[in-house]
Structures are given as C-alpha cells and as structure tokens.
Amino acid sequence: MQDWINEVETQRIEQLPAERIAELKDKFASSPYKQTFHLQPPFGSAGKPNGLLFDGKHYLISHVWYPFTINNGLSYSYAYQTPDLIQNPTEQIMLKPDGLFDDEGIKGGSAIEINQQTHFIYSAKSKDAVIEAPFMQLHAVKNHTGEIEKYEQPINFEVPEGYVQNVQDPKVFEKDGARFALLSAQTEKGQGRLLAYHADDLNQWQLIAPVHTNLSHFGDFWHASDYFTMNGYDILTFTAENTEHAFKAGYLMGHLHFHNFKMNHGDFKLWDDGFGFVFPQTFEDAEGSRVLIGLLKTEGEYEHLPEIAQVPCLSIPRQLTMHNGKIYQTPHSSLKQLRYNEETALGYANKFAKQLHPYEGDNFELQIEILENDATEIYFEVKVSKWNSTKVTYNTHSRLVTLDCSESGEVPLANVETKCSVQLSRDLEHLQIFVDQSSIEVFCNHGERVMSSRIFPPENSKGIRVGTESGQAYLKFTKYDLHGIYVVEDNSEQ
Template sequence: MTEWTREKRYQRYEEVDQQTIDILTDQVEKSKYRQTFHIQPKTGLLNDPNGLIYFNGVYYVSHQWFPLGPVHGLKYWYTYTSKDLIHFNAEGPSLKPDTRDDSHGVYSGSAFEYNGNLYYMYTANHRDDDWNRISTQHIAKVNHDGSVEKFPKAVISAPPEGYTQHFRDPKVFTKDGVFYAIIAAQNDLEQGRILQYYSTDIVNWELQGEIQTNLEAFGYMWECPDYFDLDGHDLMLFCPQGIEPSGEQFRNIYQSGYIMGQYDLNQLKMNHADFHELDYGFDFYAPQTFLDENGQRILIGWMGLPEINYPSDKDGWAHCLTIPRVLSVEEGNLKQRPIKALEQLRTNKETALGYANKFTRQLHPYDGKQYELIIDILENEATEIYFEVRTSKSQTTLITYNTRAKKVTLDRSESGKLPEHVDGATRSTYLDTPLSNLQIFIDTSSIEIFCNNGERVMTSRIFTDDDATGIKASTESGQVYLRFTKYDLKDDEG
C-alpha cells in the first residue's frame, strides 16, 4: 500500500518519469471496475465537475484531477469535449497548477462566455511555509486552439473581512449584461455561507455581500454553490458540510442539495422552502449545472464523496461523473431525468411482462454488466416489492419498495466489496406518489436509479464480481404485475 506523504501528494504530473506513468496507466486499464459510459479518470482521482458549458457548438466538461493516485493531492482540470454529451473526446489537462497562486492546486470553478470567447473562473490554492491555506479567485481565457491563458493576477485576491480562507468554487452567471459570481465561503464563526460578487468587464469584481437565507446554522462550510432560474422558480444548489443525520435524511458524510423559491438579486435575499437533497444514494456530491444547446438545464455530479476509500483505489484510480440529467420544476417539485441522448447507446432490446410474487422470479437470465433497465409497475397488490440487479448466487444489489409508506430503499450490503468509512449499507427515500416506474442505469461499478420519471434519484457505486449479472423481482406478500424493458448500453466511441 502506497504511503501518501505530503511530498508525494504534491508532485507535479509533468515531473514524473514516463515509466511511472505507463505502469500506473496499465494498472488502471486492467481494473475490473472500469466504467463504459461514464467519464472516469485516465489515472488517479477524479472529483468535482468543473467548467461545464455549451460554447460554439461544443460541450466542454472538465473535472478535478489528481493524476498520480486515488487520493486528494495536487489538482488539475482535465477536460473533455463533446457534440452530444454522450461521446466525449479527451482533450487532456487544461488548467494546471503552474503559478505561485495555484501552486497547491487548481480548484473548482465554472465556465462562461464573454465577447465571443470562452473563459474559466476558478479557485487557486496556495500553501505558505506553515501550510496555511491562501485562496484566491482567478480567470483564464480559452484560446481558439484550445490553449489556456491565465490572467496575470487574481481578480479576487482574498476573502472579505469576517470570512476564513475556506473561500472557493466560483460559479459565474449573467443577467442584464452584468456578470455575477457566487462563491462558497465560511465565516469566522465557522458557518457555511455564499458570497456574491459582480463585474461588468470580468476583470474588476466587487463584493455585493452575503446571500441571505433562513439557514443560519446549517453546517460549517457550503461548497460548490450554483444558482439559476427554472420554470418560474429560483434554485440555489450547494453542498453543506457538518450536517447531522435526521431520520432518512443527510446520511452521507457530506450532503448535496438545493433550496427553491424566489431570489432578489439586488437585495441578496433568498425566500425559500426547506433544503432538499438532490440525490438519495451513497455517492453523489459537488454537482454543477449549465444550459445545453436547446436551453435545457443540465446537471452533472461527482459520483463519489471525499474521505471515503473505494475498492477501485487498489487499482490506482477513483470515482467518475454521473450521467447528465435534465432538470425541470413540475407542480412545484424538482425533477431530474437522464438526457434523451443516452438512447443512442441502446442495443439489444429485451422485454418481459408478467406477475411477480413472494416466490423469486428471474425475469432475465442476462449475461452482462452495462445496461438500462426500465421497470413499469402496471398493477400492485404487494406489501413490498423487491427488485434485484447485478445478482449471482452470492451477491445482489437490492431495491425495495414499501407500498404503504411509499418508501424506496437501496441496499448494497451484499453488492460485493464495499467502500470504507461509510455509515451503513442502505439508503432510503420517500416518494410523493406511489411508485409506478423505475429507470435504472447500470455500469460496471455503478447504479443510478430514477424513480417515477425523475421524482427521486439514487446514485451509488457498487463493486460486484463479474458473475453478478442477474435481474430478479419478488414480493413480501401479494403480487405485482410488471413490464421490464432492458437495453444493453455501449459507447463505441468512448
């Protein structure tokens, strides 16, 4: 097991010899957990999605990247381009830690357009001799040849008085010709907050102040903020750290969610309802949104969490990005649906129609590990329904629906190897309406479950053996009439 000293964590990728890179790359490529239709790191660790934008007919998707191992170290941005958000071209490292201000990492940020050009705003991380953090906000221009040119100095050189150096993750948006940047912050009382800046020329940025919410004591840091208006509602996304579990809520080490209401951009006042989690699975964090070519609001998240050790770590890599989701607000509720373009990956359609009861019924003797499964519940007289995917004689990933409580539970206690430092092996969520539909995306080592056409989503990594390929359905008592539709998913161009 590699001992990740501070020196090793902060090696520059460019200074590592090619033989070491080749050995690591070969090790990663041989990993049995490698995904097929998700963005994953070439080597090392992937975390927050960054710089998401549709610009001049091309999608740009970047992610935080430590190239040398499955740990958090010296961060780069690794960038992909795409025409459809399904097939991606790896462009390689874009933003690199090559200045004094970002000597200890190019941290998260966003993309925006200005005067016909593409720009990034990001957090630069520097450590002094005593290892004190110094966070500054920078801008870089993406040239037409793909090269990145950083502005010569920080555009926001320090957090304002009353806030700590936990000051990062700028998300830029525009309104009425003015550029705004919301930035994650922590005040001197160690409470999470969001600050708002504005600019008319993207060089000179002025602080407007702290965004006012009714969440006064809600964690010690709010990471990865995002703001947008959608279907007549204003939404603010952020990731609070330090929230205690409450029933079925807030069961992960850190949370990711949103508040929805109306935002007064000038008065910095967000009138909103309760904070809601975006995803009720085990592995979802740091999402970012953007508009696609049709004006739809798209969300991509990090399928992982900090401070968790995953089974793929031993193979020299960790984490991936979620599939892109389309957001909408319908009857006052946020819905998340997989983008329609994923249908391009479908092959080998199979269907099954029939009853399931307390005697387990194998609906597909299926040999494979990457597929989309749509389950329609046509009639339900069961007290509980059990759906099993990636099953074998010794392993299974179990989805349970309790009819009376309208409760969906994901249980990965028998899904093979489990991540370390995770509290429990089940996650649950309550639906607003009775379960009528599940749309499930299975990749080699992940599952994404969309309940009731996007009413709730559950995202998790699973690390089953190669022979765990079955699909089953059964009930606790009573019977249920089901229609199963399954497609193999294959990205031939990925």
Template sequence: MEWQIENKYRRLEDVSQEEMDALVSKVNSCSWRQTYHIQPISGLLNDPNGFSFYNGEYHLFYQWHPLGPFHGLKYWFHTKSKDLVHWENVGIGLRPDSYFDSHGAYSGSSIKHNGQLYLFYTGNSRDEHLVRHPYQCIAIMNEYGEIKKLEHPVIDKVPEGYTEHYRDPKVWKEGERFYAVIGAQRTDETGCSVLYSSPDLLNWNFEGEIKTGLREFGYMWECPDYIEIGEQGLFIFSPQGIEPEGEDRYRNIYQSGYVLGEKLNLDNKELMHGEFVELDRGFDFYAPQTMKDAKGRRLLVGWMGLPDIDYPSDQSGWSHCLTVPRELSIVHNKLVQRPVPELQLLRKTESQAADTVVDETKAFEGFSGTVYELICDFENVDASEFGIEFRAGEMEKTVIKYDTIQRKVILDRSRSGEKVAEDYGTERKCEMDSENIQFHLFVDSSSVEIFVNDGEEVFTSRIFPDISSREIRFFAKGGHAGFKAVKWDY
C-alpha cells in the same frame, strides 16, 4: 509527515513516463472500470468544473489528481462531446503552476464571452507554514481550445468575516452585468455563500453574503450554483457538517441539495426559499454543476463519489467518476431530474419481459449483464414490497424496492460486493406516495443511477460486485405485483 506533504503535492511534470505508464496499466486492469461514464485515466477525479456548450461542443472539466486515488495536487482535466454521450479526452486544461494556484487549481465554472470561454476558478496556495490562501482566478479558452491564464487573480483577498475556506465560483450573466456565487465559511465556522458582481469578468465587486433562511446549516458550503427555471430561483449547494435526521435524511458523510423559491434579489442579496432538499437519495453524489445548453435545457452533472471515503477501486490506482447528464425541470414545485434523451444512442440489443410475481423472485431470458439500461413499471400491486435485484449472483445482489407499508423507496447495497463506507449504513430511503412505481436504471461496471417515477427521485451509488454477478431478478413479498420491463444492452 513531511513525506506525506511532499507526496501529496508532487507534480505530474516531475514524474517519469515509465512510472505513469505503469500506473495507467494498473488502472486499466481493474474490472470495475466504467464503460460509458466519465472517469480518470489514473488517480482521482472529483468535482465537475466549467460545464458549458461552446463552439458547437459540450465541454466538461473535472478536478484531477493524476498520481493516486487521494486528494493531492489538483489539475483541471478537459473532456468534450458533441452529443453528451461519447466523450473525448482532450487532456489537461489547467495546471497548478502559478503562484496563485501552486497547491491546486480548485473548482469553478465557465461562461462564454466575446467569442471565448472564460474559466473562473479558485487557486489554492499555501505558504511555508501550509496556511491556505485562496485566490479567484480566470483562464480563457479560445475557439482552438487553447487555454491561457490571466497573470494575476481577479479576486485576491478574502473579505473580513470569512475564513480561508472560500472557493468554487459559479458565474452567470444578468442583463449587462456578470455575477458569481462563492462557497464560504464564516469566522464562526458556519457555512454560507457570497455574491460578487462585475461589468467585464475582470473587475469584481464584493456585494455581500446571500441572505437565506439557513443561518446555521453546516460548517462549509461547497460548490454553490444559482440558476433560474421559469419564474423560480434554484440554489444548489453542498453543505458539510449536517447531522443525520431519522432514517432517511442526511445519511451520507456530506450532502448535496437545493432550496427552491423566488428569484434571488440581486439588490439586497435576499433569497426567499423553501426547505433544503437532497438532490440525490443514494450513497455517492456530491458537488453537482449545471449549465444551460444551446437548446435551452438546464443540464446537471455530479461527482459520483464523496470526499473522505475510501473506495475499492483505490487499490487499482484510481477513484470516482461523473454521473450521466440530467435535464432539470420544476414539476409541482419540486425539482425533477431526467436522464438526457441522447443516452438512447447507447442502446443496442433490446429485451422485454412482463409478468406478475407472487411471493417469489423470478429471472427472465435476456435479463442479465453488467452494463445496461433498464426500465421497469410496477402496477396492480398488493404486495408489502416489490422490486428488482440486479448485479446479482450466488452471494451478491443490489436491491431497489418499494415498501408499500412504509410508502418508501429503498436502495440496499448490503450485499453489493466489496464494502463501501459501511459506517454510514447500507440502505438509503425516501418517502414516495404512489400507486404505481417506475424504476429506470443505468447500470455500469461499478455504479448504478436509478431514476424513480420519471425523475421525481434519483438514487446514485457506486457498487463493486464480482464480474460474475450479472443476474437481474424481479420480486414481490407479501402478495403480488405486476410489471413490464424493457432492457437495452450498452
């Protein structure tokens, strides 16, 4: 036990260059390394942090444990981009080297103020008995990219009624005041979120718990994010401890979702909202964070992974990546996520196909690969099910399909290659009542993000096929289905 604890909190600064070089070399030899998704140079990536547009560039930090694919001592790693597509690794943004973050610089957000970027994060510390003491901390980045922590936390106590699970501040400005929501656990071990306010980002006042219609909804709410789109309030969070419902809902180990309703009443902390809806219908999506860019767009990036799940890339010394950026909008009182149009910069060779498949599975010239974007529109359908097999070979395939009898979209990774979290099932489903179906796929070496009907639903998943599994096939069962498809190599 002592060895595990020591190894978990081993510091990068205490590791030789030779050991680090060997780990990076091992990571780079992995055939599942991504090509256009943000991923760690070694070790484990998790929550996106500090997502912002500052000084003419997009900045994105993420939780990073550099020394292995497990949740150890967390740093913030900094990456930046001018176009949301081509990301430059800047390096470590925050080191866990102060008394208030000695056991990890945990998740948080950022906001521009007085020409600088303020990073608001949770410092994780533990005493000699390994009892956790969370602090809410500030670091400031100037226009030259230099980051300096404040010497002391700005919130140094957990209010009465809450446990040490108290983290992940998301900050915004309303009028002349700053506000932050923090994920929390009540002492009765139920999850919630609390509200703070500040005149200057340095002095914070505890306003109280946000009142929602979800009094007993899991045991911890992680990564809360309150935003407003038009005249509606949108509260995004990741509740832990939600039991599955039927075949379709809450099938992953932990969930991420949102409630949509009226704007948050900052005076009485009340949020009037509709039902909780999962943000993503796939296998691997958690801890998303949003930001508003200079164009006024509300953008979201998520962690393409989940806590407490083993992944095949672990054996190569690394784990996880981030999703592509998505633009959020509200359509017919529902949150819609669309891939940012900047991703079109990646498009290279184009291939097209159009046909009607009748009780068959067909392949077409130009439709194969391991890294690409694919848009396929199905119409004039009387088949009982139809869809696409991709990253397919003799023994492997990942399948996205529409079942016209159940009126459901189904993602099946039962034959996607190396197994992942099979205890939680190999299919993900959601209802969609539509005559025409569009599947928009972003496929990378070990992942897929599928936007259905222009972002009405999204399925995000890691897959770990053999590098030889490259085929794309279109199929229909129990009738015919017409389709038009276009593919771009990346």
C-alpha cells in the same frame, strides 16, 4: 501511498516518461471496477466539476484531477469535449498547476463563454499562500486557437467583516445582462455561507453581500455553488459539509433579490437521496434544457477493496424539469445513443423470486413499469450472484422505495449507511435504473426522486431477479445494454 502508484502526491505529470503514463493507463483500464459509460480520467481521481458549458458547437465538461491520489495532493483540471454530450469525447489536461499562484493545485471553479472564448475562474493553491487564506482565485481563458492564457495576478474578492479568508469555488454566471459570482465562504463562527459579487470586468469584482437564507446553522462550509432559474423560480444549489466531513448536495428554491441577495425559499432539498453524490453543477444544453452533473464517490473505508477501484467518477448527465412546483431529474436523452441489444419481458412477479432470463449484464439500463400491483412489497435485484445483489425495494403501503447496497459486494466498514429510502408522492409506476461496473443510479417515477451509490460486486454478479413479499405484481421490463464511452485523447499542448 496509493496501492496503484509509486509516485508521490506532489509529482508532476509532465515529469513522467510516456512509458510510465501508458503503464498507469493500462493498470486503471484493467480494473474490474473501471466505469464504462461514466466519465473518469484515464488514471488517478476525479474531483469537483469546475467548468460545464455548451459553447454553441461543443460541450465542455471539466473537473479537478488528482493524478496520483484520491482527492489530495497536486491537482490539475481535466476536461472532455464532445459535440453531443456523450459520444466520442476528446480529453485533455485543461489547466496545469504551472503558474506562480496555482503551483500547488487547481481546485473548484466554473467556466463561462464570452465572445466565443471560454473563461475559467477558479480556485488554486500556491506555496506562497498564507494559512488564513489558503486559496487564490485566478482567471484563465481558452482563446480562439485553443491555447490557455492565464492572467498574471490573482483576482481580489473582498471578504466582509465576520468571515474568514478561506473563500473558494467561484461560480460565475450572467443574469439579465449582468455578471455575478458566488464564492463559498465561512463565518468566524464556523458557519457555511455564500458571498455574492458583481463585475463588468472578470478581473475586478465588487462585493454585494453575503447571500441571506433561512439556514443559519447548516454545515461548516458550502461547496460548489450554482444558480439558475426555472419556471419563474430562482434555484440556489450547493454541497454543505459538516465537521464529520459528511456532505449534503441539494438546493433551495424560491426568489432571490439581486440588489441585496436575500432569498425567500422553501426547505433544502437533496438532489440525490443515495450515497456519495456531491458537488453538482449545471449548464444549458443545445436545446436550452438545464442539465446537472455531479461527482459520484465512495463513502467510508473498505477493508479489502483496492484504492484503484474507489476513485470517484462523474454521474450521468441529468435533465432537469419542473412539474407542479417540483424539480424532476431524468437521464439526459443523449444517453439513448449508448443503447443496444434491447430486450423486453412482461409477466407476474410473486413471492417466489425469479431470475429473469436471459436478462443479465455488467453495464445496462433497466426500465420497469408496474402495470398492476397487489403485492405488499416488490423487490428488484441487479448484479446478482450466489451471495450478492443490489436491491431496490418498493413498499406499496408506505410508498417507500429503498436502495439496499448492504449485500452488493465489497461494502464500507461499520458506521456507514448502506441503505437509503425515499417516499414518493404517489404510487410507484416506473423505475429507470442505470448500472455500470461500480455504480447504480435509480430514477423513481420519471425522476421525482433519485438514489445513487457506488457498488463493488464480484465480477460474476450479472443476474437480474424480481420477487414480492406477498401477493403479485404485473410488470413490464425493458433492458438495454449500454456501450461504453470511447474517449479520444487530445495530445495538443496547452
């Protein structure tokens, strides 16, 4: 039972009176950890992104939604639609578990635009499913009037010999005029894999082959796959899960042969070196740039933090570019629309920690330029109060950037990491930090490496502080307060 709710996890949102829904929305909105410029449903818990696209006029961002639990129980698909990715999105339930084959929940999947109609290919649970094949793969379409029409029969994705029937998270995409799908799968030996299919008809798919990579033993299941190309490279992305339910969201870059789906690739690289960034999906924006959005969730258990604070949210949208064969992630330019109250400061940091005045805030973007550096180590602290802060540290000799959340406020119980580090290919020159009510996202050297985490500081933690271990550094700070995203509810019936 969740601490915010009296309903059971199988309760249907359609059965709740309007007064109860309003009460739930008010309770979530009053939480000090409710995000402001990150997308979150009005109550309940966000799950896997399951449909991201730009249809030529509007952006669609949809994800699995658990109204009454954290990633468990009956689930829906919740969606936001906006003309510019950020400002004034409308929100609505996109897919309901009201069909014969999805009556126990909508799960992962993808969306594709064909002939000005949005098609959803998604996994779902049904009370009639067998244990060996717990997920159905279904097809729904949003027609020209905005109504959702579900196809009556599940899609039959053939599972090859040597694989269990537990396939899910269909990712549909087009390549050179042909349509393909990737499904998350598992071998009978418990190894995570992807299966590749092609089709002329979205309801009839033919198996091509399992995707062949060099990762023979790499997690028990590969969730939420995606594929795209960049600068002549094929990029295959997925979130690997192991038996301890630890997740690694990353990608392979190389060359994928579509006749047999064998891939020559380099090492698996993480999208985010922080904590809780999982299930990312990508799409092209109006300018043709590749954009990535993932889920930001908590890791571990918290002794004193109410569960209403721990519900996941979506990450900020990240624009992907490639430089010298390396993928960089930068905050999407649409986020600039949220800026106001710009403040700048220029000066030296030394071993006497300085509180930056009048710098403070709850929800902000902080850019730091390192103009001169004679320090052994520089540290930057945000969400500072008397006893708490979240710290980003740069070691000049090792070029290590460390995100330290160990004193950020409420932290997980033992055996959960609260510090993470990345090593840069060159000296740190620029940091861009986004801080919301309960998250931090750190972009190093214009997106060479990224670290994110959920954080839960006390409400009075608003300060910003800088200092060094020894020596001094000449720094330029630019801070913007960020408006929250004002979401408008779409009450039209689907």
